[in-house]
Amino acid sequence: MNLHGRPNEDAWGPRRAKLVAGVLALMFIVIVGRAGYVSVNGPAQAAETAAAELSRRADIVDRKGELLATSLPAWSLAADPRAIWDAADTARQLAGVLSDINVKDLTKRLSDSERHFVWIQRGLTPRQKQAVFELGLEGLRFEEEARRVYPRGQLAGHFLGFTDVDGKGVEGAELAFDARLKRGGEPVRLTIDAGVQFVLEEEFDKAFADFDMKGGAGVILDASTGAVRAIASWPAIDPNRPADRTELAKPNRVIGSLFELGSIFKPLTVAAAMEAGVLTVNDTFDVSQPLRIGPATVRDPHPLENPLAATARDILAFSSNIGTVEIAQRLGSGKQKEFLGSVGLLGRLTYEGPQSAAPLTPSEWDGLTSATVSYGHGLAVSPLAFAMTYAPFANGGDYLSPVFLEGFDPAKIEKRRVMSASTARSVTAMMRETVTHGTGENAEAQGYEVAGKTGTAEKPGPDGYDPDRNVTSFAAVFPASRPQFVVLVVLDEAQPRTGERTAAYTSASIAGRVIARAAPLLDVQPVLDASIAEARQSGLRAGSDARTP
Amino acid sequence: MKRLLIVGGVIVAVLAVAVYRAKLGAEETEGRIEGLEAQARKVSEEINVLKAEEAYLTRPERIGPIARERLGLAPAAPGQYTAPEALSNRLGEERLTLPPEAPPR
Numbered sequence: 001m002n003l004h005g006r007p008n009e010d011a012w013g014p015r016r017a018k019l020v021a022g023v024l025a026l027m028f029i030v031i032v033g034r035a036g037y038v039s040v041n042g043p044a045q046a047a048e049t050a051a052a053e054l055s056r057r058a059d060i061v062d063r064k065g066e067l068l069a070t071s072l073p074a075w076s077l078a079a080d081p082r083a084i085w086d087a088a089d090t091a092r093q094l095a096g097v098l099s100d101i102n103v104k105d106l107t108k109r110l111s112d113s114e115r116h117f118v119w120i121q122r123g124l125t126p127r128q129k130q131a132v133f134e135l136g137l138e139g140l141r142f143e144e145e146a147r148r149v150y151p152r153g154q155l156a157g158h159f160l161g162f163t164d165v166d167g168k169g170v171e172g173a174e175l176a177f178d179a180r181l182k183r184g185g186e187p188v189r190l191t192i193d194a195g196v197q198f199v200l201e202e203e204f205d206k207a208f209a210d211f212d213m214k215g216g217a218g219v220i221l222d223a224s225t226g227a228v229r230a231i232a233s234w235p236a237i238d239p240n241r242p243a244d245r246t247e248l249a250k251p252n253r254v255i256g257s258l259f260e261l262g263s264i265f266k267p268l269t270v271a272a273a274m275e276a277g278v279l280t281v282n283d284t285f286d287v288s289q290p291l292r293i294g295p296a297t298v299r300d301p302h303p304l305e306n307p308l309a310a311t312a313r314d315i316l317a318f319s320s321n322i323g324t325v326e327i328a329q330r331l332g333s334g335k336q337k338e339f340l341g342s343v344g345l346l347g348r349l350t351y352e353g354p355q356s357a358a359p360l361t362p363s364e365w366d367g368l369t370s371a372t373v374s375y376g377h378g379l380a381v382s383p384l385a386f387a388m389t390y391a392p393f394a395n396g397g398d399y400l401s402p403v404f405l406e407g408f409d410p411a412k413i414e415k416r417r418v419m420s421a422s423t424a425r426s427v428t429a430m431m432r433e434t435v436t437h438g439t440g441e442n443a444e445a446q447g448y449e450v451a452g453k454t455g456t457a458e459k460p461g462p463d464g465y466d467p468d469r470n471v472t473s474f475a476a477v478f479p480a481s482r483p484q485f486v487v488l489v490v491l492d493e494a495q496p497r498t499g500e501r502t503a504a505y506t507s508a509s510i511a512g513r514v515i516a517r518a519a520p521l522l523d524v525q526p527v528l529d530a531s532i533a534e535a536r537q538s539g540l541r542a543g544s545d546a547r548t549p
Numbered sequence: 550m551k552r553l554l555i556v557g558g559v560i561v562a563v564l565a566v567a568v569y570r571a572k573l574g575a576e577e578t579e580g581r582i583e584g585l586e587a588q589a590r591k592v593s594e595e596i597n598v599l600k601a602e603e604a605y606l607t608r609p610e611r612i613g614p615i616a617r618e619r620l621g622l623a624p625a626a627p628g629q630y631t632a633p634e635a636l637s638n639r640l641g642e643e644r645l646t647l648p649p650e651a652p653p654r
Contacts, residue, residue, distance in 0.1 A: 066604065066607075067600055067601065067603075067604035068604075070597055070600065070601050070604075071597070072594070072597055072598055072601060073594050149601055151601045151602070151604035151605040151608075152604055152605070152608050153608065155608070155609075194609070195609060198609035198610070202609075202610070445627075446627045446628070447627025447628070447630070448627065516627075517624065520624040520625050521624065525630065526627035526630050528630065528631070528632055528635075
């Protein structure tokens, strides 16, 4: 209170008000300034983040770490139509330096002043970028992006697949492992071996010099784990340029196509019968006369030397349809179907990787179906699915699923017992005879004891089976005395320039060359010839004698 | 009281300057870190490009003929394997052969 009885006036009041107003003004300026900064710099930062995310897509490498797919920085050209004065002139000048430009279409898009942003071309090379830069055109800008690159070109092209321009997997491993690749970080390591893959693909290329053929498919897999070491579809594709694929090259024949594979089914029929206890290695069959089953007659294209008493070994070695049907009749259609189901031929395979096509199975499983299926007709499967059926012959009787990613624990591989070790050994020995004395002679690879079976199947057409178009195949395990790997080669409509067009002259010879070249890369020790083995034995004996007192 | 206000004001001013300098220093450090990160990104991209080039240059269809023609290297053929006990039988059978020297350029 002052002397006049009025309360004291607050001398600091106006100053405080000014101070508060000043602070508020300062805060306002800071907020406005920050908003302005964000509005100017925000989009650039966002674009940078998107590019960084794209470039984070993980690499794909083979089992030894060889690079198969990676993401590299690239530039894309965009335009703001509102900032372009003469759209036609801009389009014309750009077409002069970029080959894929459609002048009419680009002029139309650049004339649309309602739009703020138009892509002109994605994934420019540094040279293209420089050429556009030197044009000095207004309204254009470069956006940094990542571009997926496959440095080994066509190698495993079908299996790797490719991405779209936004870096999203659209086919093959790029699609199957998209989520994992998008996370970035460590490369995705495939079970594929680039060296073995190259051998398989090169042999298909060489085959094309000898045969006229529509396509081919091949698989090499480790029989103890199911790890796929090579998987090829011919004609090959270059995933760097997916748009250049021809119609013939588009299908992945090893995974996505279905074939009736013919006589390579016969070892499965023999194994099923032995497992069921209705066939022994010494049983004989009369295959001298054609066999009539309902409306159909089963014949052998090449008569056997001893048709009145053919063993299962003779039936496989000389590919007797009659003998195989007789074995299937002993087996019965129910057990045959059960066995084929157990080796994954009657349903879609389940595994991690690009998905295999589901088989085309017979609608009815009567006597005639059972007979034709026993030698590989009437049931269409993917080559990959079929290759898996030979793994039990090599590993002592276990069926396993294909594996495409390294880092698996061999102890945790799911196995299904489908035949005894004794059956697996017996059928492998019969297939070895097929190569040493039968239809598979051209598949022999010195030192690697190829045990396999040829298959020649006519292709179905609108009027039944077409004798002028066939699928030839060769399925094998090697080395026969200690099998480690399965090989399958399938040729679609192979027509040799000279000679026969059966599997014995086409796919068997390719398989033999593939095995001879791939085995050293797969660390398979060749089987020593007799003189060396003898020397080893005598060396061991000498060592043993020396140690004896 | 007045002295107290002056002292307080000076302290606040000193603190404000200290905070300003600290913030400025942090921004400079942040700028340096961003620069180094950008440099690391660039180097990493360059490494990726070099790895891709290496993969391209070591394609089997390119490296195979070079290894064969210039170094005489090829995968071991089955006939080249032998058991240690049989080595004595094979001594002198094979000689190390090197490709002829390339003419000087």
